Amino acid sequence: MSLGAIDLNLLLALEALLEEKNVTHAGVRLCTSQSGMSGSLARLRRHFNDELLVRVGREYELTPLAERLLPLVQASLHKAEEALSLTRHFDPEHSRQRFSVVMSDYVMTVFVEPLLRVIAQEAPGVRIDFHPIVDGQLETETHLRCHDLMIVPLGYQIPGVSEAVMHDRFVCLVDPDNPRLVDGRLGLRDLAEMPHAACSIGRGNTPVGRQLETLGVTPKVQVSTPGFSVLPFLVSGTDLVTLVPERLARRYEGFARCVAVPTPFPDVPLVEAMHWHNNRHADPAHRWLRETVRKVGASLDEPPAQEITAVDTTHAEHPFPELSSAF
Numbered sequence: 001m002s003l004g005a006i007d008l009n010l011l012l013a014l015e016a017l018l019e020e021k022n023v024t025h026a027g028v029r030l031c032t033s034q035s036g037m038s039g040s041l042a043r044l045r046r047h048f049n050d051e052l053l054v055r056v057g058r059e060y061e062l063t064p065l066a067e068r069l070l071p072l073v074q075a076s077l078h079k080a081e082e083a084l085s086l087t088r089h090f091d092p093e094h095s096r097q098r099f100s101v102v103m104s105d106y107v108m109t110v111f112v113e114p115l116l117r118v119i120a121q122e123a124p125g126v127r128i129d130f131h132p133i134v135d136g137q138l139e140t141e142t143h144l145r146c147h148d149l150m151i152v153p154l155g156y157q158i159p160g161v162s163e164a165v166m167h168d169r170f171v172c173l174v175d176p177d178n179p180r181l182v183d184g185r186l187g188l189r190d191l192a193e194m195p196h197a198a199c200s201i202g203r204g205n206t207p208v209g210r211q212l213e214t215l216g217v218t219p220k221v222q223v224s225t226p227g228f229s230v231l232p233f234l235v236s237g238t239d240l241v242t243l244v245p246e247r248l249a250r251r252y253e254g255f256a257r258c259v260a261v262p263t264p265f266p267d268v269p270l271v272e273a274m275h276w277h278n279n280r281h282a283d284p285a286h287r288w289l290r291e292t293v294r295k296v297g298a299s300l301d302e303p304p305a306q307e308i309t310a311v312d313t314t315h316a317e318h319p320f321p322e323l324s325s326a327f
Contacts, residue, residue: 013040015077018070021053021060029146078279090284092123097285102131103151105227107272110247111151111166115296148286149293150275155207158275165297166272168245170208173235176259186241188217188264195222197234197242208243208268215265232256245270
């Protein structure tokens with residue numbers, strides 16, 4: 001069959017249907033009504049003489065033919081995108097491009113301001129829509145396809161391409177009158193016994209959570225939030241402790257009654273990375289966006305050296321030996 005015998009736009013519908021396994025979700029992805037997407041599925045079923053999607057319980061599954069088709073359609077559309085992008089030119093000074101970027105509230109707090117300053121100078125007509133991270137977004141490829149960039153910590157198994165853009169480290173944040181503070185410091189015993197306010201993003205453990213686990217400390221989480229920004233206000237006037245990125249802690253010290261103190265263990269690095277789907281890699285506008293984000297990340301000064309309390313590794317039987325005297 002010649003290419004002229006079929007509407008090539010159906011390839012986009014086919015890819016969306018096979019990846020989403022859901023007519024409604026595929027329609028949302030392509031900004032198409034449910035009836036329109038159902039019509040596309042009907043045409044594709046006639047063309048391939050195959051159901052492609054079959055209902056199993058409350059979900060849909062791919063037929064064997066659909067399973068074989070999916071990687072071929074993905075590769076074909078990727079090559080088509082590359083071919084079309086070779087003829088395009090992006091002029092940031094005169095562009096009215098609109099980008100969609102997903103990031104945590106922490107990144108919005110410390111990264112967006114310098115990013116917008118650069119964009120206002122280099123591309124005043126460009127618009128960026130910022131979106132928060134939602135539950136389940138870090139575990140699937142679907143959301144990566146719907147946005148130009150996701151800026152989230154390294155460590156999540158996000159498909160596509162990634163590149164580190166910003167580094168930070170964790171500090172402890174407490175009320176300045178917290179009786180646990182001794183000479184501006186907390187110990188591992190304090191972190192083991194104090195009630196915690198914690199941030200929960202995605203399903204994985206945070207880098208500092210993994211470090212505490214390694215040291216044998218299980219935080220007594222009294223309250224959890226979907227983001228970092230509210231945590232400084234939760235420790236203010238309470239006996240809570242929270243562990244947050246240092247850049248964010250410094251931004252909030254003047255607004256919330258809290259003080260940032262070193263962690264009682266070696267620095268736990270936080271690496272924020274931009275992630276994008278392979279089908280955007282060759283797009284000139286997207287390349288400009290990535291270069292701009294890269295430039296802003298490089299311009300952020302490294303945080304000042306933090307004094308740390310060396311971990312005593314001579315007491316293997318006690319992850320934090322000062323607790324041993326209590327028993």
